[in-house]
Amino acid sequence: MASGKKVFIIGPGFIGWNVVELLVKEGYSVTGYVRRKEHADGIKASGADVVMGDLDDTAKITEQVAQFDVVIHTATADHLPSVEAVIDGIKKGAAKGHMTSFIHTSGASVLDDGSKGSARSDRVYSDKTRHDIDTVPDDAPHRPIDLAIVKAQKELAGKAKLAIIVPPLIYGYTHGRGTIQLPTLARFGLKHGYVPCIDKGLGIGANIHVLDLARAYIYILHHLESSTPEQTLENPYFFCEGSGDAEPSWKEYAQGVAASLHQAGAKVDSQPRSLTSEELYGDLLGPYTTAVFAMNTRNRAERLRGLGWEAREKDWKQSWVEDELPRVLEEGDTRFGGYAPIGDKA
Numbered sequence: 001m002a003s004g005k006k007v008f009i010i011g012p013g014f015i016g017w018n019v020v021e022l023l024v025k026e027g028y029s030v031t032g033y034v035r036r037k038e039h040a041d042g043i044k045a046s047g048a049d050v051v052m053g054d055l056d057d058t059a060k061i062t063e064q065v066a067q068f069d070v071v072i073h074t075a076t077a078d079h080l081p082s083v084e085a086v087i088d089g090i091k092k093g094a095a096k097g098h099m100t101s102f103i104h105t106s107g108a109s110v111l112d113d114g115s116k117g118s119a120r121s122d123r124v125y126s127d128k129t130r131h132d133i134d135t136v137p138d139d140a141p142h143r144p145i146d147l148a149i150v151k152a153q154k155e156l157a158g159k160a161k162l163a164i165i166v167p168p169l170i171y172g173y174t175h176g177r178g179t180i181q182l183p184t185l186a187r188f189g190l191k192h193g194y195v196p197c198i199d200k201g202l203g204i205g206a207n208i209h210v211l212d213l214a215r216a217y218i219y220i221l222h223h224l225e226s227s228t229p230e231q232t233l234e235n236p237y238f239f240c241e242g243s244g245d246a247e248p249s250w251k252e253y254a255q256g257v258a259a260s261l262h263q264a265g266a267k268v269d270s271q272p273r274s275l276t277s278e279e280l281y282g283d284l285l286g287p288y289t290t291a292v293f294a295m296n297t298r299n300r301a302e303r304l305r306g307l308g309w310e311a312r313e314k315d316w317k318q319s320w321v322e323d324e325l326p327r328v329l330e331e332g333d334t335r336f337g338g339y340a341p342i343g344d345k346a
Helices: 016-025 037-045 060-064 080-094 143-155 181-192 211-224 229-233 250-261 278-283 285-292 302-306 316-331
Strands: 006-010 029-034 049-052 070-075 100-105 162-166 168-171 196-197 207-209 236-239 273-275
Touching: 006 016, 006 060, 016 029, 016 037, 016 211, 029 037, 029 060, 029 278, 060 080, 070 080, 070 211, 080 100, 080 143, 100 143, 100 211, 100 229, 143 162, 143 229, 162 211, 162 229, 168 181, 168 211, 168 316, 181 196, 181 211, 181 250, 181 278, 181 285, 196 250, 196 285, 207 211, 211 302, 236 302, 250 316, 278 285
Parallel strands: 006 029, 006 070, 029 049, 070 100, 100 162, 162 236, 168 207, 196 273
Antiparallel strands: none
16 A cells, blocks of 8 residues: 655654654655754665755755655644645645645643643543644644644645644654653753752653654554545544553652662662752753643543554653663763753754
C-alpha cells in the first residue's frame, strides 16, 4: 500500500527521525527538511533524501509540499509561518487535483488549566470526538496554530486530509538525542543541589515514549489513507499518551529524578523542593516554566487505541534511569544554562 508514496517531513529531529525510519521501512519515499548538514547526513543514512532549509523559508516549504503525497510537521508546535506555508502548498497541489495527507504536531499543554502546580485536575480529556478539545480557549498554548489547521481543513474539504497529533511529556533517548523536561530538572538539580517542583507540584502530566509516539504517526497516516476526506473532517485530533491511569504528578516526576541523582552519587537532595521564586525560572524554561513543568494535561488516546496502537516501550522511570540519566551525568555542569536537549548543541 505504501510503496511509491512520497513523504515530506519538516524537522525530522527527536521525534521525526524515528518517524523517518519507520516510513522508510514501510516502503515510503521520504524526504526530510533539515537546516544542518550534520543532521542531514544522519537522515540520509536512515534512507531518506534531504532538502536543506529552515522554518522561515516559507516559499521553499510551500514549493516542496505541493509535490508530496504526505506531509508531516514535527519541528515545533509553535511556528505559524511554516504551518501556513504547508497549507499554501497543500492548496497549490489541490488546485491541480493532488490529494495530500498532512499530520501536524501540537502538544498537550493546550489542555492546561493554568493552576501552575497548585491543584490536581479532575478533568480527563478524550479525543473520541472533537468536543473536549473544542472547549479549549483560543489563546491556549499551540491553539492558534491548531485552529489555523482546522480552518484550512474546512476550506480544503474533499481536497486534503489533515490531522493533528497532541503528545504530552515525551521521554526516551534515540539517535543521540533526549527530551526536555526530565533532563532539565536533573541539570537544575546538579547546579543547585536539589530538584524543583513548581508550587506543590500537583499538576498531572501524561507521558509517552518517543518510539511509541513515532509509531502513532504511522497509525494516523494509515488511518488517513484509508479514510475519505469527508471522514477526516469529523475530528482531526489524536491524543497519544502511554501512561493511562498511572498518571504521575509533576512532584512525582521531580521525586523520580531527585532519587535517581542521589542514588547515582550526585550531590543532590533525595527529595525535591517546591520552587516558588521566579528568579530561578531561567534555569528551567524561563517564562514557559509553569507551562511546561506544572501542567494539568490529563488525556486519553482513545482514537489511536481504537486503531490498534498501544504503548509498549519502557515506562518513564525505567527509561530515565537507564537511558537519559547516564547522558546527563556525563555532561557534568559545564553546559548548564536552562533547557538544552541532550545531544543538541544548536
